[in-house]
Amino acid sequence: MKREILIDPITRLEGHGKIDIFLNENGDVDRAYLQIPELRGFEKFAEGRPAEDMPQITSRISGVCPTAHHMAATRALDDLYKVEPPDSAKKIRELIYSLFFVEDHALHFFFLGGPDFIVGPTAPKGERNILGVLGKVGMEIGKEVIGVRKELRELISLAGGKVIHPVFGLPGGVARPLKKEEQTKFIAGAEHAVKFAQFSLGIFNDVVLKNKQYVDWILSDTYTHKTYYMGLVDENNRVNFYDGKIRVVAPEGKEFLKFKPQEYLEHIAEHVEPWSYIKFCYLKDIGWKGFEEGADSGIYAVAPLARLNASDGMATPLAQEAYEQYFTTLGGKPVHHTLANHWARLIELLYAAERSLQLAKDPEIVNPNVRTIPTEIPTEGIGVVEAPRGTLFHHYQTDEKGIVKKANLIVATQNNAARMAMSVDKAAKGLIKEGQVDDGLLNMVEMGFRAYDPCHGCATHCLPGQTPLWVRLFDAEHRLIQEIKHNGGL
Amino acid sequence: MKVLVLGLGNELLSDDAVGILTVRRLSEELKGQADFAESAVCGLALLDYFIGYDKAIIIDAIKTSQNPPGTVMSLDAEHIPPVAAPSPHYAGLPELLAISMELKIDFPQEIRIFALEVNDLHTIGGAITPAVVNGMGELVKVVARQLREWNMAYA
Known part of the structure; x- marks a missing residue:
């Protein structure tokens, strides 16, 4: 009897963001499909609008990472107007961006990864939430997480205008310089962030790395794929979120490509599957060979695991130490274990905090010259940054007045889409046997894609503001034979 | 008493703009009676907005498909069932309250949610649909009434 299991978040993104698991006659998994929502229609929406509006408009694409879109768009405008911002402006941008990374990565670790790793993937589902996490690590830590985030968000507002939809990025610079008295606040906030990041890595060490079961899960074949990895690197091949070249390493760890953001179309292509809205990115240099891993398949990954693999190190001392410990513990480079993303994320958290502190202390950060006025006639601009969830591409073509004729965006989740699809399939095959399915197992299938911190597109605040999951079992004729509601909606 | 009116x-x-547009209208019509804010974020990121307020009103779009578009619905935050969300982006109000x-x-003791049943939440660049525009008038009245009640009780 062929059965279908469906894990379907019934949110506003109805019909998207679900996992279909097809069982064969033996009750083993025939194939599992992950469907994730695609950012549709936005590129059309951008057409006919002034390019200068893009940092504001694109930041509204997502209720999750507006700062990343704002920054990618701002960088695309620099390129569009062929204008080089003054050093002070670059540093202010990177400072704000680094603080955003701290805040975003912290949220992910404690609120998303935490339920899986601190509470445990097979714990009763009622405990697999932030309250369960706080129950394990202590309420004081919850206060600390919320307190640090609040402090950092206030700093981002101070420099960037609105924290949710920042308005500081302009072609050739930023909207206003930092004042001397503000610098002191940034230094204090960044110092706090460094301590917080160290403390978070400490928790990971104590709760996850000292638990053999968790380490076995991280290392298990079920959550492992040998693919290419992509990330932005600085001139020394160290991880950079804001600037640099795009570097790709092969599954065995050697550099395969290194190119300027402006050359992305020469190396990245998109593949379409009939069962998914999302376009699956792959490396043109290798080609699309189906959902296969290995050096002959063009599938690559982005986000923390990929960034660490694609680099030669971290540009700050404490993060570099953590980077070395990570690769030593996990058996050298590259690390192919998807769940190691959680650890890699914390190393990046530490880097972002240390980088914030470096930049906050830099005397140049209070230089009042923060803008180079564009004088060139615009035609085409490409901006690439690392979003917390991976490499983010913004590409605009305009007329001579700067009105957008064509826009192309590749979001992090698209870069990761093929590997995520493979992760879900492999996890389902590895975990579901002979028709035995329970809540804990399904959660462990979801862990296969949750580690990537996939962004499900546009803001998901619409009521009920939550994602009830359900599982449906179908027989060979697709008749519904069982239905499990994970949790209720309204 | 500090009151926040937050439009989401x-x-x-398209119709997802209704919370934002309503709060903008309220901020003009009821100036001084509460603090007004708008946001496109979700889940835990909303926490920062509420800190320091005694009471709060949330205005949002809702899609139950069980009511005609433009229907105003009133909910208590604590009555929305909590969920084990698969992503922090989906963590909802119940989690925030918990x-x-x-x-x-320091979080509002009472949060009222007023939501308008909508048609279309997906069309990028789409206009707000007529039934929802009509419903906004009623939504403004309902929120104003709630604010009056609270302000009178604390006068």
Whole structure:
């Protein structure tokens, strides 16, 4: 009897963001499909609008990472107007961006990864939430997480205008310089962030790395794929979120490509599957060979695991130490274990905090010259940054007045889409046997894609503001034979 | 007493703009009676907005498909069932309330949610649909009434 299991978040993104698991006659998994929502229609929406509006408009694409879109768009405008911002402006941008990374990565670790790793993937589902996490690590830590985030968000507002939809990025610079008295606040906030990041890595060490079961899960074949990895690197091949070249390493760890953001179309292509809205990115240099891993398949990954693999190190001392410990513990480079993303994320958290502190202390950060006025006639601009969830591409073509004729965006989740699809399939095959399915197992299938911190597109605040999951079992004729509601909606 | 009126939504997504547009209208019509804010974020990121307020009103779009578009619905935050969300982006109000209570954060004691049943939440650049525009008038009245009640009780 062929059965279908469906894990379907019934949110506003109805019909998207679900996992279909097809069982064969033996009750083993025939194939599992992950469907994730695609950012549709936005590129059309951008057409006919002034390019200068893009940092504001694109930041509204997502209720999750507006700062990343704002920054990618701002960088695309620099390129569009062929204008080089003054050093002070670059540093202010990177400072704000680094603080955003701290805040975003912290949220992910404690609120998303935490339920899986601190509470445990097979714990009763009622405990697999932030309250369960706080129950394990202590309420004081919850206060600390919320307190640090609040402090950092206030700093981002101070420099960037609105924290949710920042308005500081302009072609050739930023909207206003930092004042001397503000610098002191940034230094204090960044110092706090460094301590917080160290403390978070400490928790990971104590709760996850000292638990053999968790380490076995991280290392298990079920959550492992040998693919290419992509990330932005600085001139020394160290991880950079804001600037640099795009570097790709092969599954065995050697550099395969290194190119300027402006050359992305020469190396990245998109593949379409009939069962998914999302376009699956792959490396043109290798080609699309189906959902296969290995050096002959063009599938690559982005986000923390990929960034660490694609680099030669971290540009700050404490993060570099953590980077070395990570690769030593996990058996050298590259690390192919998807769940190691959680650890890699914390190393990046530490880097972002240390980088914030470096930049906050830099005397140049209070230089009042923060803008180079564009004088060139615009035609085409490409901006690439690392979003917390991976490499983010913004590409605009305009007329001579700067009105957008064509826009192309590749979001992090698209870069990761093929590997995520493979992760879900492999996890389902590895975990579901002979028709035995329970809540804990399904959660462990979801862990296969949750580690990537996939962004499900546009803001998901619409009521009920939550994602009830359900599982449906179908027989060979697709008749519904069982239905499990994970949790209720309204 | 400090009261917050928070409009949620995304201006780019057709009817999803209704929370934002309503709060803008309220901020003019009821100036001084509360603090007004708008946001496109979700889940835990909303926490920062509420800290320090005694009471709060949330205005949002809702899609139950069980009521005609434009219907105003009134909900208590604590009556929305909590969920084990698969992503922090989906953590909802119940989680916020639970966390704030657990951590003893200075959080509103009462949160009222007024939501308008909508048609279309997906079309990027789509206009707000006529039935929803009509419903906004009633929504404004309902929120104004709630604010009056609270303000009178504390006068």
